[in-house]
Structure formats: structure tokens, C-alpha cells
Amino acid sequence: MTDTSTEHPFLTACRRGKTPYTPVWLMRQAGRYMQHYRDVRAKVSFLDLCKTPDLVAEVTVTPVERLNVDAAILFADILLLLEPMGVGLEYATGGPVIQRPVRTGGDIDALRDPVPEESLSYVYAAVRSTRAALNGRVPLIGFCGAPFTLASYLIEGGASRNYIHTKRLYHTDPGAWNALMERLVASTLSYVNAQIDAGIDALQVFDSWVGCLAPDDYREYVLPHMRRLMAGVTPGVPVIHFGTGTCGLLELMREAGSDVMGVDWRVDLDEAWSRVGHDMAIQGNLDPVALFAPPAEIRRRVGDILRRVQGRPGHIFNLGHGILPETPVDHVRAMVDAVHELSA
Numbered sequence: 085m086t087d088t089s090t091e092h093p094f095l096t097a098c099r100r101g102k103t104p105y106t107p108v109w110l111m112r113q114a115g116r117y118m119q120h121y122r123d124v125r126a127k128v129s130f131l132d133l134c135k136t137p138d139l140v141a142e143v144t145v146t147p148v149e150r151l152n153v154d155a156a157i158l159f160a161d162i163l164l165l166l167e168p169m170g171v172g173l174e175y176a177t178g179g180p181v182i183q184r185p186v187r188t189g190g191d192i193d194a195l196r197d198p199v200p201e202e203s204l205s206y207v208y209a210a211v212r213s214t215r216a217a218l219n220g221r222v223p224l225i226g227f228c229g230a231p232f233t234l235a236s237y238l239i240e241g242g243a244s245r246n247y248i249h250t251k252r253l254y255h256t257d258p259g260a261w262n263a264l265m266e267r268l269v270a271s272t273l274s275y276v277n278a279q280i281d282a283g284i285d286a287l288q289v290f291d292s293w294v295g296c297l298a299p300d301d302y303r304e305y306v307l308p309h310m311r312r313l314m315a316g317v318t319p320g321v322p323v324i325h326f327g328t329g330t331c332g333l334l335e336l337m338r339e340a341g342s343d344v345m346g347v348d349w350r351v352d353l354d355e356a357w358s359r360v361g362h363d364m365a366i367q368g369n370l371d372p373v374a375l376f377a378p379p380a381e382i383r384r385r386v387g388d389i390l391r392r393v394q395g396r397p398g399h400i401f402n403l404g405h406g407i408l409p410e411t412p413v414d415h416v417r418a419m420v421d422a423v424h425e426l427s428a
């Protein structure tokens with residue numbers, strides 16, 4: 085795994101090449117389920133942690149060492165890009181809060197356009213210090229939020245159940261909606277292309293909440309923006325496109341143009357793969373709650389997912405969404421070992 089002269093299996097799988105085993109990493113692999121992370125967070129707030137490159141490197145690398153996963157994901161957050169837009173980003177105990185949500189065309193006009201190279205320079209410093217700490221052991225994944233999911237936080241002011249304000253904006257003022265999405269795409273592209281310049285090896289675009297949309301609304305109000313986003317990413321770095329609840333959207337999401345499709349557990353992986361097409365790689369898709377089962381049951385379920393894809397090159401094993409804070413660490417390690425052993 086320390087041999088940097090050959091490409092790492094994670095990157096080979098993103099390009100649908102044959103690998104000696106199925107590579108695996110986990111969304112939220114750095115987080116509260118790990119004692120080490122809780123110890124760090126006892127001393128520093130979430131935002132200050134994100135803004136301290138040496139601490140970012142430490143919490144990014146620790147799960148790689150403890151779990152033996154095949155990729156690291158930079159410790160950051162999709163909402164960091166919203167802070168320099170001037171809307172008041174805060175991480176409260178109940179989750180992230182936007183203090184001044186945008187609801188009208190006037191609110192959208194008043195947003196600042198972030199200059200990521202300046203206001204988010206701490207992210208690029210974190211990429212460099214994390215790369216140095218990883219020392220070529222595994223590739224580093226950078227990430228961003230997709231414009232729909234970012235817009236939903238900006239408009240709702242936080243998490244949402246029904247996305248009423250978000251949907252009402254495109255129902256009542258599609259011009260303002262498209263202006264907001266265009267600005268989010270432009271800022272996101274400067275943000276991620278500078279992550280690529282700083283040294284990330286792959287990019288994951290999180291459209292976590294896009295599954296709330298009817299397919300016609302996705303096609304009209306989201307897909308054109310996703311296409312421009314994917315087309316604007318500096319070539320050469322594989323792009324993973326992830327969402328949850330996307331069973332009704334997979335064929336449309338394919339048209340956005342990523343290299344890898346990330347799917348949750350609500351769809352069989354082989355069905356998802358044939359629907360997006362075997363000319364794309366696929367990532368997923370164990371239910372995060374399956375990690376609360378006994379290790380023997382976890383292993384059986386890992387085997388079920390691996391059997392569904394029948395060793396076809398281009399599968400990256402992951403959960404269908406992030407690890408939950410209460411998850412037992414030894415069960416996570418048992419899952420990673422099961423993926424490596426059963427796929428070898």
C-alpha cells in the first residue's frame with residue numbers, strides 16, 4: 085500500500101480498472117463515533133477544527149490508520165463555502181444554521197461572491213498538510229456540496245423535512261432560482277479547482293438531499309446546473325456524484341457526467357449499476373445502520389453486496405450514507421476487513 089509507483093486501487097476502481105480487491109472508504113469516517121475525534125472536539129469547535137490545517141490532517145489520517153480504508157476524505161464541510169457569502173454560518177448542537185436565509189430575488193442579489201483562494205485558503209492549507217501526513221499511503225478525496233443541496237441550506241436556513249421555501253422559489257421565481265444556482269456553480273468550481281491545484285486525488289460532489297425532487301423538477305431546475313458543474317471541473321481527477329433517496333433520479337443524474345455514481349442502500353446495487361450504465365463506476369451501498377448488527381451479520385451483508393456486482397471492475401465499497409455517531413468502531417473495522425477478504 086505504500087508503493088506510490090503504481091496507482092492505488094481506489095483510483096483504479098474510479099476508472100473501472102481491475103483491482104486485487106474491492107477498495108473501500110466510508111463517508112464520515114472521521115467523526116464522533118471515534119474516541120480520538122471526540123477528544124479533539126472537546127478542545128476545539130467544529131469550525132475552528134476545520135480552520136486548523138494540522139488538526140485537519142490528524143483527524144483525516146487517524147481513521148485511515150485505525151480502519152485500513154483505501155482512501156482518506158479531507159475533514160471539512162460542504163457548508164464552508166457559504167460562510168464567505170455573508171449569510172451567517174453557525175454549527176449549533178442541533179446541526180448547521182444559516183442565520184440570514186435567502187428567500188427572494190433581492191436576497192440572492194445581495195449575496196457576496198466568495199473568492200475561495202482568499203476566504204477558504206485554510207482548506208487548501210489543510211489539503212497540503214493532509215497530503216504530507218498521508219505520505220502517499222492512500223489517495224485523498226476532496227469534496228463540495230452540489231448546488232441544489234447548498235441552495236436548500238441557504239434558503240431553508242438549515243436542515244429541512246419538506247423543502248417548502250426551496251421548492252417555492254423555483255415555482256414562483258425560476259429566474260431568481262437559476263441565478264442562485266449559477267452563482268453556486270461558479271463559486272463551487274473555483275473552490276474545487278483550487279482543491280485540485282492543492283493536491284486532492286479525487287472529488288466527491290455531495291447532493292445529499294436531492295432525492296426530495298420529482299424527476300421533472302430535477303431535469304428542469306437542477307440537471308443543467310449539474311452538467312455545467314461537472315464540465316467545469318479540471319480534467320484528470322475522478323469525480324464521484326453522490327445523493328440519497330435517488331432511486332427515481334439515477335438515469336437523470338447519470339447525464340450530469342461524473343465518473344462514479346454513489347448510491348444509498350434503498351436500491352439494489354446491481355440494479356443501480358445497470359440503470360446508470362456499466363460505463364460508469366459505482367460506489368455503495370451498505371445501510372449505515374447495518375453496522376449496529378453483530379460482526380458476523382455485517383460480514384454476511386458485505387458478501388451479499390459483493391455478490392451483486394460479481395467482481396465487475398469499477399465498484400468502490402462504501403456505506404449508503406455517513407457513519408452514525410453511535411456506531412461501534414470495532415464493527416466498522418470488521419466491515420472493512422470483510423470487504424478486503426471477501427473480494428480478494
Ligand SMILES: Cc1c2[nH]c(c1CCC(=O)O)Cc1[nH]c(c(CCC(=O)O)c1C)Cc1[nH]c(c(CCC(=O)O)c1C)Cc1[nH]c(c(C)c1CCC(=O)O)C2
Pocket residue numbers: 110111112113114115116125130157158159160161162163175179180227243290292406
Ligand atoms: C449535508 C452535509 C453536511 N456536511 C456534509 C454533508 C454531505 C454528506 C451527508 O449527506 O452527510 C459533508 C461532510 N461533513 C463532514 C465531512 C468530513 C469528512 C468525512 O466524511 O469524514 C463531510 C464529507 C464533517 C462534519 N460535519 C459536521 C460534523 C459534526 C460536527 C461535530 O463534530 O459536532 C462533521 C464531523 C456538521 C454538519 N455538517 C452538515 C450537517 C448536516 C452537519 C450536522 C450533522 C451532524 O452533526 O452529523 C452539512
